[in-house]
Amino acid sequence: MTVVPAPPPAAPQRPGLAGMITLGLWALAAIGLVTWLVSVWNPDLVARYGPLYLSGLGTTVLLVCLSFIVGAIISVPIAFGRMARNPVARILSFLFVYFFRGTPLIAQIFLIYYGFGSFRPQLEAAHLWWFFRDAWYCAVFSLSLNTGAYQAEILRGAIESVPRGQWEGARSLGLTRTTIFLKVILPQAMIVALRPYANEIILMVKASAIVAIITVFDLMGETRRAYSRTFDFQTYIWAALFYLAIVEGLRHLTNFAERRLTRHLKR
Template identity: 40%
Template sequence: MDWDLLHRAVTTIGKGVGTTLTLASVSLALGFCLGLGLAVMRISGNRLLSGFAEYYSAVFRGTPLLVQLFLFYYGLGQFDFVRENPILWWVIGGGMHCAIMALALNTAAYTSEILRGGLMSVPVGLIEAAKAAGMSRALRFRRIEFPLAIRQALPAYGNEMVLVIKGTSLASTITVLEITGYAKRLMSQTYAIFEVFTIAGIFYLLINAALIFAIRRIENRLTSPGR
């Protein structure tokens, strides 16, 4: 085993861990907020809002994330109004911003379905009891519906978080130097494909193992008696 190569690979690829975690955390935070809004729209009685949320989910879940990344990064830049608008150009002009936007919009579609299932699993009797107690719609959602929905949705949402971590690897295709980006650069310099990408895979495995452990601890805490 080439220990010099191993040390170089760990050191080089490790530089991308921070970028990977930033991509994942910001995308998940934005995607969760948007997904929650879409989930509420789906179960609302408004056909227009429900239809919009349904079609949004179908489009982003039905097309590959890589295609979405390319459309945002390479496609939107072809339009004059995008290049001339400083805000829009700030979003898609840089690989990091564009990757966060694509990941957030993509995970929002999956998150909306996960949260919708959680919200629909809340017993109707609890909601009726809250109404009878005089709780407002917002108060019912904050104290009853949302906490119970999160308990039901957390296992599935944990899987979505893991998928987002792995999805960040696609950001390397639009010049973002995260774990895979550094691995590709080092591979082109050393041609040690197996060694370099094995180490990159170990980095992803360690990150996801820590995430899964944290999610299971939260699940146990939420489902333990007396909570």
């Protein structure tokens, strides 16, 4: 074993001129934003739209949680279809994933919410029209299918990342396939999948803003309503602050969870 030479001392870490200027610009922007928000502070506006924003926030959280769970359920058969030996299952699940990952979410939502109106007589005959008539159900439905396709790829990648030797080792112990999958493969796959899943939740929080276009009153929908009534630009600034807080909170939570769950892998 060769002796590794000590790394050279790190360069002095202090802001230079360029750093000062760019930081100064950010500080100026922040001060400008805060003073502007203080100057346009309007108790009536907050009293009227504050509760609406909070209910919109609740709608966004509910939408994301519900779609994420339904998407997780959808993703299981799709992921196994992608890994199956049966060519029909492979092709069908591939097409599902390709469609939902290759088209914009907003186009998918329009296709479901407006497009399914073309089949109104058939849907009414099947007693499904109440579902596709309602913007909220359509939003949950399309967001679930969309995230289901993405989650299927996360799940497949995570399961395939577990080395074959793990399967073989467990088989040599005489475990059944189900036990191997649930007790050996899945726990290891989930550690790999943790970060992609967390990223998917963050992407969903951001993507869920699109449902405001089909008149679901989530955080973005309430913002659009407040803006269309008041023409006060601060409505959008508040929405931006809300979304940034959610996304940053989730990001830090993920980092914490990952550190905590991979303690046993540290040496």
